[in-house]
Amino acid sequence: MTKPSGKDYDVGHTGHPGELVGVGEDVWMDVIHKMDEVYSDLLQYEVALEEKNAKLEESQQFILSVLTAMSDILVVCGRDGVIEDVNPSLEVITGKSAEALRGSAIYELFADEEARHKARHLLTVFGEREVHDCELQLRAHDGSAVPVSFNCTPRFNAVGKSMGMVVTGRPVGELRRAYQALRQAHDDLKRTQQQLLHSEKMASLGRLVAGVAHELNNPISFILGNVHALRRYADRLETYLGAVHGGESPEQLAEQRQRLRIDRILADLDPLIEGTIEGAERTRQIVDGLKRFSAIDRDEQQHFDLAEVVERAVRWVSQAARKEFEVRLDILAPLPMIGSAGQMQQVMMNLVQNAWDATSAHAHPALSITAKVDAATTQVTLHFQDNGPGIEADHLAHVFDPFFTTKPVGQGTGLGLAISYGIVERHGGRLSVANAADGGAIFSVRLPLTPAS
Numbered sequence: 001m002t003k004p005s006g007k008d009y010d011v012g013h014t015g016h017p018g019e020l021v022g023v024g025e026d027v028w029m030d031v032i033h034k035m036d037e038v039y040s041d042l043l044q045y046e047v048a049l050e051e052k053n054a055k056l057e058e059s060q061q062f063i064l065s066v067l068t069a070m071s072d073i074l075v076v077c078g079r080d081g082v083i084e085d086v087n088p089s090l091e092v093i094t095g096k097s098a099e100a101l102r103g104s105a106i107y108e109l110f111a112d113e114e115a116r117h118k119a120r121h122l123l124t125v126f127g128e129r130e131v132h133d134c135e136l137q138l139r140a141h142d143g144s145a146v147p148v149s150f151n152c153t154p155r156f157n158a159v160g161k162s163m164g165m166v167v168t169g170r171p172v173g174e175l176r177r178a179y180q181a182l183r184q185a186h187d188d189l190k191r192t193q194q195q196l197l198h199s200e201k202m203a204s205l206g207r208l209v210a211g212v213a214h215e216l217n218n219p220i221s222f223i224l225g226n227v228h229a230l231r232r233y234a235d236r237l238e239t240y241l242g243a244v245h246g247g248e249s250p251e252q253l254a255e256q257r258q259r260l261r262i263d264r265i266l267a268d269l270d271p272l273i274e275g276t277i278e279g280a281e282r283t284r285q286i287v288d289g290l291k292r293f294s295a296i297d298r299d300e301q302q303h304f305d306l307a308e309v310v311e312r313a314v315r316w317v318s319q320a321a322r323k324e325f326e327v328r329l330d331i332l333a334p335l336p337m338i339g340s341a342g343q344m345q346q347v348m349m350n351l352v353q354n355a356w357d358a359t360s361a362h363a364h365p366a367l368s369i370t371a372k373v374d375a376a377t378t379q380v381t382l383h384f385q386d387n388g389p390g391i392e393a394d395h396l397a398h399v400f401d402p403f404f405t406t407k408p409v410g411q412g413t414g415l416g417l418a419i420s421y422g423i424v425e426r427h428g429g430r431l432s433v434a435n436a437a438d439g440g441a442i443f444s445v446r447l448p449l450t451p452a453s
Contacts, residue, residue, distance in 0.1 A: 056189045073169040095141025111137035111145035147172040219279035226276040236260040304341035307333035313348035326366040336450040339427045350416040351384045358388035384443040390435040
């Protein structure tokens with residue numbers, strides 16, 4: 001029995017996964033059917049989140065419109081501080097009519113002597129200069145003090161002589177409340193975006209569960225085979241040890257040793273144990289990759305090999321394809337990076353999955369992935385070129401827009417490429433798309449590599 005190898009996959013092979021003991025193909029089909037149902041539920045959840053996102057944006061626009069249309073306090077006064085005219089906003093705050101306010105001193109509007117003294121200083125000493133964002137306490141109609149941010153602008157007659165001041169003000173408390181509401185809406189929008197990101201990851205896992213099951217099946221089948229062999233070997237060793245402790249003669253023990261093939265068992269134990277450990281480690285790595293991919297988005301800064309991420313994405317998508325999907329890899333490993341391996345794998349899986357979706361109707365669907373490293377800038381450019389029909393010219397400018405998709409209803413959320421674009425940007429790279437001269441689409445990912453130490 002041979003050991004599993006780290007490179008024992010065939011990216012173009014989509015045959016039936018190896019049989020587990022007691023598990024048939026019908027069970028795998030049931031698993032895939034259940035995951036299709038899960039994906040359908042996730043899609044409905046995506047639609048609900050999209051509606052919430054739209055409501056949040058509408059709320060944000062409402063707040064901005066309120067801020068824009070908000071009426072400030074307006075007071076026109078002479079050089080001596082006597083009020084000549086006011087606007088309705090001041091009437092509302094003070095509880096006095098415009099007629100009652102006209103002819104009174106502007107200093108009487110303020111709540112305390114300190115504010116009145118500061119106002120006199122601004123209107124007399126700086127009577128011919130502009131004043132910006134001066135916060136003073138204004139007396140409200142109920143006797144309370146209202147903090148107001150004032151701006152003062154001098155007004156002149158036709159010959160340039162000072163005629164007094166135009167005083168405008170905006171209640172600071174209103175601005176603070178509007179800012180808090182705007183900040184709350186922004187925080188809600190960010191949380192919704194995080195939910196969309198996580199939901200898109202779960203949808204990707206649902207689509208690719210068959211490929212993951214196939215990849216897990218190889219090491220698990222190997223481990224099961226080795227365990228059964230070890231169980232048979234244990235029975236023979238128990239029989240032989242019983243003969244040893246039973247006091248049988250050397251001749252009888254030699255006959256038992258030969259009949260039970262004890263020497264062969266002893267020679268085969270180490271390879272069996274090592275192979276079992278290797279298969280278990282392979283399974284652990286696959287599960288660990290799934291955990292990193294499905295985890296809620298985090299800004300991780302870890303070292304990882306981009307080449308391994310691409311290869312794993314190709315395996316998962318290819319093995320989940322319903323017919324042969326030829327993927328040619330031209331990548332010289334390693335491609336060391338710093339960032340989030342889980343986020344980057346989501347990008348690679350989206351690009352490979354999109355290539356499969358675009359070429360699945362083709363007689364021989366194929367994808368070519370090449371990597372070119374620029375030693376001068378320590379950057380790598382990955383090109384994903386498929387043999388599909390390409391992208392319509394009118395759609396090229398909208399490929400990375402959120403919720404834009406050309407797939408039939410129920411087959412695409414329109415979030416995969418938009419999220420991928422953001423992930424690549426956060427890693428200091430760039431994601432672009434174009435149509436190849438010989439047909440098909442080309443997605444290019446340019447990313448910075450970790451300089452060799």
